[in-house]
Amino acid sequence: MYTYTIKRSLWALLLLACTLVACEDFLEEKPDGKLAVPSSLEDLQALLDYVNVLNYNSPAGSSETSADDYYLTTDAWAALFNEGEQRKYTWAEDNLFHIDYYPNDWYSAYERVYYANTVLEGLQRLARTPANAAAWDQVKGQALYHRAQALLNAAFVWTVAYDEATAATDLGLPLRLSTDFGGRSVRASLQETYGQILQDLEQATALLPVTARHVMRPSAPAAHALLARTLLVMGRYAEAGAQADRSLQLYDRLLDYNTLDSAVSFPFPPFNPEVLQESQISTPEPLYISTARVDSTLYRLYAPDDLRKALFFQENADGSQAYRGSYEGNPTLFAGVATDEVYLIQAETLARAGDVTGALERLNTLLRYRWRTGTFVELTAATPDEALALVLQERRKELLMRGLRWMDIKRLNREGAGITLRRVLDGRAYVLPPGDPRFALPLPEEVIELSGMTQNPR
Missing domain, CATH: 1.25.40.390 (Serine Threonine Protein Phosphatase 5, Tetratricopeptide repeat)
Structure with a gap:
């Protein structure tokens, strides 16, 4: 799972870049770009302020692409460059994601998780003292928040709606809670996945300030x-x-x-x-303002x-x-x-x-x-x-x-709403009825091949 994130993530760690385009005067103090390993609270905060990863690439595009707030004309659909996006639009059973295509929501989700884990491990090497307690707590709270947000968005895409009766056996996400690349990727249950998200957020609520320095x-x-x-x-x-x-x-x-x-x-x-x-979707082709037409x-x-x-x-x-x-x-598109x-x-x-x-x-x-x-x-x-x-x-x-409608459909159908989705392209109808396993998108095939994890059923 982490194979494709290593180079980009470590490259970002070496640079410790704090790219703050359009953030007004947020963080006027720039981090030292020569630092190779985060070794202080300031270094860890700089990682969390790397907005290109933690704010600007929300893994929510696949949710919105799959949902029913919009439609594409046949010509617009045929003109999409990324075949995976074409297949996603018609709720195809496989080959929706590919490592070579951008944006890649799986990559974005676990890159965020990797950054959060890096910060949490860095904190373990830094003593919390009366002098640094406030900053230490805020750094930990931010890392936990970002990890939870990434996992929640990923759960919206790749898992079924949460059902208390079946969550202990339903497939969840691989929960990578450290930066160790050697660990085997195994899918947790849906209950364990949401349990981790809740645990992270509950801790974050007690650590974060009422008012952040910036909504980033x-x-x-x-x-x-x-x-x-x-x-x-x-x-x-x-x-x-x-x-x-x-x-x-x-x-x-x-x-x-x-x-x-x-x-x-x-x-x-x-x-x-x-x-x-603040968080935004790396807008995929079907959702471009020039392409997507509102339902x-x-x-x-x-x-x-x-x-x-x-x-x-x-x-x-x-x-x-x-x-x-x-x-x-x-x-x-806003996804915060x-x-x-x-x-x-x-x-x-x-x-x-x-x-x-x-x-x-x-x-x-x-x-x-x-x-x-x-x-x-x-x-x-x-x-x-x-x-x-x-x-x-x-x-x-x-x-x-906002990347919310896809999970709304799934959770409301769990309650008996009976929402059926339909697309029409060149006279051909595509239908996604309630309870269809395609509501949990397939994991990228490269991930399955590398890890041996279980694929979502079709």
Whole structure:
């Protein structure tokens, strides 16, 4: 598994580069690029600030490519350079990933894990003292957060939805928790995989500061939010709601969409007040703004006075819609953690607990910032099921193109939603019904050949 990461990872370690493009004045103190081995807290922090690995290559592109927020025309699909992306779009059974193609989400996920492990091992060689305790804790918290985030995104791509009844035997991920290349790669169970993610995040919440120096670095509110996301997809709704509440208690700002200009190409400023932790997808070909067309059924869900309709989309020459609503402020897709998602997690968990009033209060709080001033009429529901339906619809409308929809489909189908995906290319229909094993994408064939790990069933 680590064979293809060694050269690039070690090269990065030798350089200790802190590439901070578009990060304003973040980390004005540059690390010493001549250091070969991280030997101080400053060196370890420099590794964590290597944003090209830890922030700018989120392994979430495969999730979004596989999901239903968009579609491709036959000509656009045929023009894709990467055959793996073509196969991914049609939910083919194999050969979706290749070492020579970029972006490679498997590579990106485990490169992040490698960096995090390097930092955690480096901390073991540095004594925690009263003088360095705050910095030591923050470095450890950041490394744990990044490892958990990488594993969670990978689980969204390569595992089935978490089911408590089968998680102990369902295939999870290989859990590489050290930098030792000699260890044999073995797939853990899904229960063990999510257990490791929860353990990392629970530790991170206690170690990270309430306010990070920059959203490139994780914070306590971000860790609670990512923990809430993890528990949500596991179906542990009461715990997910509690973590969402803790995150919002620490930071609850929302961005008023009335303050944004729909006339500019990309209306959302990077690092806007809703962003808790910055991460972006290495956008694969099918999701290019010039290629991907927004699902028309999804687009019709937005009312005229819902500002997301004007801010998220732009009309193409053929009358279709392109997505331009990324919180990156450019065509790159946002895959980090933001407060709007936390409000929606809290609303969903309250609805599932039967608290209609609480669920709609959270949901309406968010939507007041999304509608044209003076036009929003608060949503109402008579039953918990009605409230849940409203929350899930707004979740779909709010969080599109963030690498979340693919796992949402899987977890909702686990609950009996019956979501079937369909594509049509040149008159041929491709269908992905609920429960199909292709919802867990195949591991790269090179990984299977090198490691002997079990491939996902087809």
